[in-house]
Amino acid sequence: MISRRSFGSAVALSTLILAAGLRQSGPGQAAEEPRRGGTLNAIIQPEPVSLTAAVLAAAPTGIVGGNIFDGLVRYDLDLKPQPELATHWDISPDGRTITFHLREAVTWHDGQPFTSADVAWSLENVWKPLNPRNPALFRNITRADTPDQHTVVFHLVEPSIALFGLLNGNGAQILPRHLYEGTNVLTNPYNLKPIGTGPFVFKEWVKGSHILLERNPHYWDAGKPYLDRIVFRVMPDGAARAATLEKGEIHYAPLSPIPLRDAERLAKLPTIRVGTAGYEWLTPWLYLDFNVQSEHFKDARVRRAVAHAIDRDALIKVVWFGFGKAAISPVSSSLKAFHNPDVPLYPFDPKRAEALLDEAGLKRDSDGVRFTIAHDYLPYGEDYRRTGEFVKAALKRVGIDVTLRGQDTAAFTRRVYGERDFDLSSSWSSAFPDPQLGVARLYNSEFVGRNVPWSNGSGFRNPEVDAIFKAAETEPDAARRIAAWKRFQVIAQTELPTLPLVELKFFNVYSAKLRNAVTRGDQIFGPLTEAWLDEPAKSQ
Amino acid sequence: MTASGFIQRLAPGMHWARRLGQLAFIVVGIAIVNFFLLRLAPGDAAEVLAGEAGAATPEFMAALRQQFGLDQPLYVQFGKYLGNVLRLNLGYSFRQGMPVSQLIGDRLPATAILMGASITFALVAGTALGFLAARRAGRPTDTIISVIALLFYATPVFWIGVVLIVVFSVWLDWLPVGGMTTIEAGYHGTAYALDVARHLVLPAVTLGLFNLAIYTRLTRASMLQIYGQDFIRTAVAKGVAPGRIAVRHVLRNALLPIVTMLGMQVGSILGGAILVETVFSWPGLGRLAFEALFQRDLNLLLGILMASSILVVVVNIAVDFAYGLLDPRVEIG
Numbered sequence: 001m002i003s004r005r006s007f008g009s010a011v012a013l014s015t016l017i018l019a020a021g022l023r024q025s026g027p028g029q030a031a032e033e034p035r036r037g038g039t040l041n042a043i044i045q046p047e048p049v050s051l052t053a054a055v056l057a058a059a060p061t062g063i064v065g066g067n068i069f070d071g072l073v074r075y076d077l078d079l080k081p082q083p084e085l086a087t088h089w090d091i092s093p094d095g096r097t098i099t100f101h102l103r104e105a106v107t108w109h110d111g112q113p114f115t116s117a118d119v120a121w122s123l124e125n126v127w128k129p130l131n132p133r134n135p136a137l138f139r140n141i142t143r144a145d146t147p148d149q150h151t152v153v154f155h156l157v158e159p160s161i162a163l164f165g166l167l168n169g170n171g172a173q174i175l176p177r178h179l180y181e182g183t184n185v186l187t188n189p190y191n192l193k194p195i196g197t198g199p200f201v202f203k204e205w206v207k208g209s210h211i212l213l214e215r216n217p218h219y220w221d222a223g224k225p226y227l228d229r230i231v232f233r234v235m236p237d238g239a240a241r242a243a244t245l246e247k248g249e250i251h252y253a254p255l256s257p258i259p260l261r262d263a264e265r266l267a268k269l270p271t272i273r274v275g276t277a278g279y280e281w282l283t284p285w286l287y288l289d290f291n292v293q294s295e296h297f298k299d300a301r302v303r304r305a306v307a308h309a310i311d312r313d314a315l316i317k318v319v320w321f322g323f324g325k326a327a328i329s330p331v332s333s334s335l336k337a338f339h340n341p342d343v344p345l346y347p348f349d350p351k352r353a354e355a356l357l358d359e360a361g362l363k364r365d366s367d368g369v370r371f372t373i374a375h376d377y378l379p380y381g382e383d384y385r386r387t388g389e390f391v392k393a394a395l396k397r398v399g400i401d402v403t404l405r406g407q408d409t410a411a412f413t414r415r416v417y418g419e420r421d422f423d424l425s426s427s428w429s430s431a432f433p434d435p436q437l438g439v440a441r442l443y444n445s446e447f448v449g450r451n452v453p454w455s456n457g458s459g460f461r462n463p464e465v466d467a468i469f470k471a472a473e474t475e476p477d478a479a480r481r482i483a484a485w486k487r488f489q490v491i492a493q494t495e496l497p498t499l500p501l502v503e504l505k506f507f508n509v510y511s512a513k514l515r516n517a518v519t520r521g522d523q524i525f526g527p528l529t530e531a532w533l534d535e536p537a538k539s540q
Numbered sequence: 541m542t543a544s545g546f547i548q549r550l551a552p553g554m555h556w557a558r559r560l561g562q563l564a565f566i567v568v569g570i571a572i573v574n575f576f577l578l579r580l581a582p583g584d585a586a587e588v589l590a591g592e593a594g595a596a597t598p599e600f601m602a603a604l605r606q607q608f609g610l611d612q613p614l615y616v617q618f619g620k621y622l623g624n625v626l627r628l629n630l631g632y633s634f635r636q637g638m639p640v641s642q643l644i645g646d647r648l649p650a651t652a653i654l655m656g657a658s659i660t661f662a663l664v665a666g667t668a669l670g671f672l673a674a675r676r677a678g679r680p681t682d683t684i685i686s687v688i689a690l691l692f693y694a695t696p697v698f699w700i701g702v703v704l705i706v707v708f709s710v711w712l713d714w715l716p717v718g719g720m721t722t723i724e725a726g727y728h729g730t731a732y733a734l735d736v737a738r739h740l741v742l743p744a745v746t747l748g749l750f751n752l753a754i755y756t757r758l759t760r761a762s763m764l765q766i767y768g769q770d771f772i773r774t775a776v777a778k779g780v781a782p783g784r785i786a787v788r789h790v791l792r793n794a795l796l797p798i799v800t801m802l803g804m805q806v807g808s809i810l811g812g813a814i815l816v817e818t819v820f821s822w823p824g825l826g827r828l829a830f831e832a833l834f835q836r837d838l839n840l841l842l843g844i845l846m847a848s849s850i851l852v853v854v855v856n857i858a859v860d861f862a863y864g865l866l867d868p869r870v871e872i873g
Contacts, residue, residue, distance in 0.1 A: 039724040047831075049589065049635055057593040130603075133595045186607055192637055207636070207646060208823030210723050231723045235821045239702045244717040247710050410583025410836050413591045418583075430594065441595065450598050453591040 034226050034516065038533040042252040043241055044211065044232035051202065051211070052191040053525070054122070054173035057132045062170050062525035063254055064211055064232050068109075069196035071169030072100055072119070075281050075521040079433040081164055082520075085114070085174070085197065095159025095476040102150040106220045108176045109201045116146035121177040123154075126185055133171065134437050136473070137163050158474030161481060165434035168281070169198070170525035199225040199529045208234060219529075226532035238262075245272060251511040251533065254278075254524060258509060259382070271512050276323075276505045278523030283332045283431040283438070286324070286502040288391070289416070289457035294423045296362065296371050303496040305356035306424075307346035309398045310391060312501055314348075319386045320502060327500035329489045330442065331435045334503065338435050340486040343493035353398045362399075370399035373423035377404060379412050387426055387501075418451035425457055428504060433521075435485055440469045443492060460497035563853045570849040571625045571842070575618060578838050584610050585635055585836045608634045621842065630843035635835055640843030643828060650720055651824035653736070654816070655809045657744035658751065663802060665748070666755025667791075673756065674763035675786055685756065693753035701746040701819035708742060715742055718821035743820040747813050751805065758801055762794035795866055803859035807852040 048060035051068065072089075073081035086100040106114040127138040140160050145153040156163075166172055174197075179190050194202050199221070200213035211232040215225055233250070235241045242262035244250050248271055258266070267274045290297040290306070297303055312326040328345055331338045362370040373395075377388030385406065392402040402424075407415070416425045431438040441447060445466050447455035468488045475481040492498070508524075510517055516530040517523070586604035590596035605611045609620070624631050630640040673685040692700075709717045720739050721727070727735045766772065767790055775785050814826035825844065832840040863870040 041724070049592070050637075056589065057595055058589075059594075130600060132590070132593050132597060132600050135597055135599070184607075186603060187634075187637065189637070206823065207643070208650075208827060209720060209821075212723060229724060233719060233723070233821065234823075235718060236827065237698075237718075237819045237821070240705060240718050240819055240821060243702075243705045243710050247713070247717060249717060407582075408834055409591050410581065410588045410834070413587050414583040418587075438595075451587070452596050452598055452601060453587060454594055455596075 032515065032534075034530070034532040035534060036226050036532070037228050038535075039229040039231060040227045040252055040514070040528065040531065040533065041250050042230060042232045042254075043235050043244075043250055043257055045235055045241070045255065045257060047208065047234040048211075050191045051194050051205070052173065052175070053170045054126045054175055055130060055186055055191055057170075059255060059524075064213070065173075065194060065196075066169060066198075066525040067200040067213055067230060067527040068194050068198045068202055069169040069173050070106075070198050070527070071172065072167045072174070073164075074168055074526060075433065077277070077280060077519075077521045079165075079280055079521045081167065084169070095161075096156045098154040098156070098163075100152050100154070102152065103220055104150050106197050107218060108178075108197055109195045109216065110176075110179075112176065112178055113149075114174075114176075114197050115149040116152040117149075118174050118177045119152045120144040120146050121181065122172070122174045125180070126175055127172055130185065131172075133432070134162070134166065134441075137166060137437075138172075140474075159476035160474065161476075161478060162434040162436040162473070165432055165437050168522050168526065170522065171432075171437075199527045200227075200230055210234060221529060225527070225529045227528065230528065242266065245509055248511065250509075251514045252517060252528075252531075253509040255508075256506045263507070263509070266509065273510045273512055274507050275510065275518065276507045278508065278518040278520075279506050280334070281433060281522035282506075282524065283334055283433070284428055284504040284506060285327050285330070285332055285431060285500060286387070286426065286428045286504050287327070287330070287442075288499040288501060289425045289427060290497055290499070291420060291422050291424070291457075292459045292497050293420065294373075296373060297423060299360050300495055301356045301360045302362065303499070304346060305353040305360070305398065306395065306400070307496060307499050308349045308353035308356065309400075310394045310499075310501070311348040315387065315390050316502055319383060319390050320504070323505045323507070324502040325505075327503045328493070330431075330439050330492050330498065330500050331485065331489055332431055332503045335431060335433070335435060337482055338485045340489040342486075343489050345493075346496075346499075350398050357398060357400075364399045368399055369401045372401040372403065374403045374405050375424045375426075376412060376416060376422045377406070378426045378428065379407055379409050384426060391424075391426070413453040414451070416457050417453050417455065418449075420449055420459060426501075427454060427457060429454060436469070436473060442498060443488070444469055458497035460495065462491060462495060465491055559857055563850075563857075566853055567846065567849050568625060571846050572622070574842055574845050575621055578841060579614070581833075581836065583836055584608075585838070586610060588834075588836050589635065625846065630846060631839040633832075633837055633840040633843075635837045636840065640840050643840060644825065644844060644847055647823060647825045647828050650822060651809060651813075651817075651826065653740060654743055654747065654813065654822055654824055655805070657740055658747035658813075659802070659805055661744060661748040662751030662755055663798075666752040667759045667798065669752070670756040670759025671763065671786070671791060673760040674767070674790070675782075677760075677764055682760075686760070689753040689756040691753075692749045693757070695750075697746060697750050697813075698815045698819050700749060701743070701816060704742050704746055705819070715739075718819070720823055739820075743813075743816050743822050746819070747816045754801060755798060758797055759791075759794060762797050763790050766790045766793045792866065796863060796870075799859055799862050799866065803855050803862075807855040808848075809851065 044060050044064055046060055048064055049058065050056045050061050051065045053062050053065050070085045072084060072086040074084045076082050085103050085106060087103050088101050090099045102116055108114055123138060123141060123144050128135060131138055137160060140157050141154045142157055143155050147153065176195050179195055180188055192205065199216050199219045201216045203212040203214045205211045213230040215228050219225065235244065238259050241253065242258045245253060245258065246266055263274060266272045290303050292298055316322060316324045316326060329340055329343050333339045357370055364370050375388055375391060378384040388404050392404055395402050416422050429438060429442060441455045443460055443465055444456060445461040448459050448461060465488055468484050472481050472484040475484065513533050513535060515532050515534055517528060519530045520526050585608055586601050589604060590601050609617060632639050633643060636643055669685050673682045676682045705717055708715045716739050720736060722735050772785060772789055775789055814830045816822065817824040817826045829841060829844045
């Protein structure tokens with residue numbers, strides 16, 4: 001999942017969206033021959049803590065480290081797994097044995113050969129104990145056999161379809177066994193100067209200033225990458241980021257890097273493009289968590305009233321500048337197979353909201369106020385604060401008085417996920433290609449009150465939902481699994497512990513000189529193997 | 541001669557020993573207060589890391605807490621910290637995976653260059669302007685200088701920074717937007733120094749303009765005050781040239797408050813200049829400390845604070861010493 005801090009200035013203009021991103025679309029463009037060479041100047045913000053996604057799943061780590069590592073598979077723009085370090089794979093009929101055939105003659109950046117032993121070691125020592133998103137997925141693999149250097153066989157307790165949504169270089173990063181074996185993986189010094197197999201080699205990291213990657217001349221995909229160098233510059237100020245983009249010093253700025261007004265202005269320049277492609281693997285969505293143990297929100301009618309009181313289309317237009325789509329279910333409509341459109345809907349209807357509140361016995365007092373709540377908005381900057389203000393205004397209309405509470409991130413997560421001292425909070429989350437990876441944790445009762453950020457903030461406990469998750473995890477039949485997930489969405493939208501608001505779209509800012517920057521669905525955390533500059537980067 | 545004066549003459553070492561004792565006492569006191577004060581902030585470093593990752597498991601967070609030593613009782617953590625303080629060990633940042641002293645050392649040159657350049661600029665230009673304004677007090681020159689100084693003083697530093705970037709980097713394309721070097725160029729030697737100098741101009745001027753205003757106003761005010769004193773009238777009466785009076789008699793005596801100000805600024809070097817460093821992507825200490833606060837990287841923050849407090853105390857002693865040099869009437873006591 002993306003770093004939670006980085007979208008402070010997440011900004012969007014529907015008019016700016018080049019839906020296809022920088023994919024080569026026109027026939028004229030497709031004929032263009034990629035050009036070798038040049039330094040790609042990129043912005044990374046905030047500065048990563050580690051460059052190894054296996055030990056820290058934050059977005060900046062994924063963006064920089066994604067260029068240094070490969071995965072067993074990569075995801076195409078339709079989120080289908082495609083060969084990367086695994087050239088092909090076989091799944092046994094019972095779904096309990098998966099055999100990966102690994103690419104031969106791949107070496108780590110220090111020259112050591114990459115073998116099946118690296119994969120097997122990473123599974124046992126990294127993915128199982130440390131995977132932050134879904135370690136259960138890997139613990140379901142009892143053992144990995146390595147019949148030869150280029151074959152690794154996973155033996156699963158139960159079949160797992162979701163596993164194939166998390167096998168890229170970010171979700172299941174393979175670490176070099178020869179450098180990590182016998183060390184504490186979390187504190188291994190190579191986390192800060194990684195050795196991978198990817199198209200770019202780590203060169204230097206000057207903290208607070210920049211991270212420099214250089215072309216891997218021995219990359220297995222001969223002739224690639226096209227770029228000689230990538231410089232990720234740390235630029236903490238949004239206005240400075242906009243200025244440097246405008247000046248043309250930067251070719252690539254991921255993670256919604258600049259404020260809205262600047263995006264609008266810069267998108268009009270012939271030298272700059274704004275695109276939203278490359279985030280498909282994440283599927284981010286924005287929601288409100290009701291504290292279902294709080295005085296007023298323990299009543300589902302009150303939660304439904306809030307849903308009716310908020311005009312999501314207006315929210316998207318006013319706060320998110322059209323950069324998103326109204327969410328009607330916790331499973332985004334972009335996850336077409338899993339999304340259930342036949343759930344209880346909560347169209348904008350203040351009268352219905354007021355009726356529900358009256359029914360719940362919460363009448364308006366002489367000041368027209370039914371009750372007062374505190375709303376802790378996600379402290380990632382402007383857009384989330386404005387979302388909070390929008391919610392406050394919307395609820396005021398139906399007689400709910402909202403006090404907005406701002407704080408820093410550490411205070412926010414402690415309050416919501418630890419102390420549970422809140423009424424209503426906002427957050428965003430990634431669903432990933434399979435809702436088991438990103439959605440289940442928000443509704444699973446296992447996580448309530450365990451002070452684990454971004455896990456079941458509402459405090460929702462529903463035995464049927466827990467059972468559905470458990471069954472869906474091991475269901476070998478794709479259709480039955482999808483049916484279970486559709487059933488979950490009906491319950492989630494009936495009980496409504498969490499109110500889905502917006503299917504978010506994040507954007508990148510590119511220089512018009514940069515080509516082929518998005519060629520895969522997990523591009524944001526993947527390598528810029530195919531990217532090239534149509535003229536050499538001019539150094540100042 | 542008083543008894544204490546006698547002792548001082550007899551054993552100047554004793555005075556310094558006493559100052560050193562005060563220094564140690566203050567630094568340890570600050571360290572203890574910091575430790576408990578910072579723990580009032582809700583949340584810890586493990587929660588912040590898990591929060592940034594966007595997903596975590598209780599097992600992962602427990603592993604982090606154990607690694608960071610956050611799973612130990614507070615008195616154990618405090619004991620370890622106090623032990624470090626007494627050995628002048630700044631501690632270890634688990635988040636960054638480096639000793640705090642190394643982190644500070646890596647950032648110190650950037651901050652020292654920025655602060656050094658901006659303070660020098662502000663001191664020289666500010667004193668000169670203040671001098672000019674005081675000599676022309678009440679006349680148009682004075683008014684213009686005072687208005688400009690007030691303007692710089694009242695304008696937010698980050699706003700000046702952004703405006704300078706837009707004008708000199710984006711429109712005129714004379715200077716780079718931010719950073720400290722042209723990374724991809726790989727300069728060495730003189731070329732490298734020139735490159736850093738080019739990057740330094742805007743942040744140093746931005747930071748300097750604010751301080752320039754302070755020095756201008758301070759110089760003007762204290763010079764005017766001294767102009768009103770008897771010994772100046774005496775000097776005028778005995779026919780000393782006005783320029784000589786202004787420099788030798790007035791300015792020299794007016795330097796005391798400026799030295800105080802300078803001391804305060806030098807003492808705050810380790811705190812860096814958060815806003816300017818942020819706007820200009822300058823890899824300095826201010827940002828390091830500021831980010832450490834939000835990241836609940838308390839070891840790093842405590843280390844920076846401790847180094848800062850030592851510096852402040854040392855600079856204070858140096859300022860006292862400078863008083864004595866500038867004005868023999870001031871006794872170090």
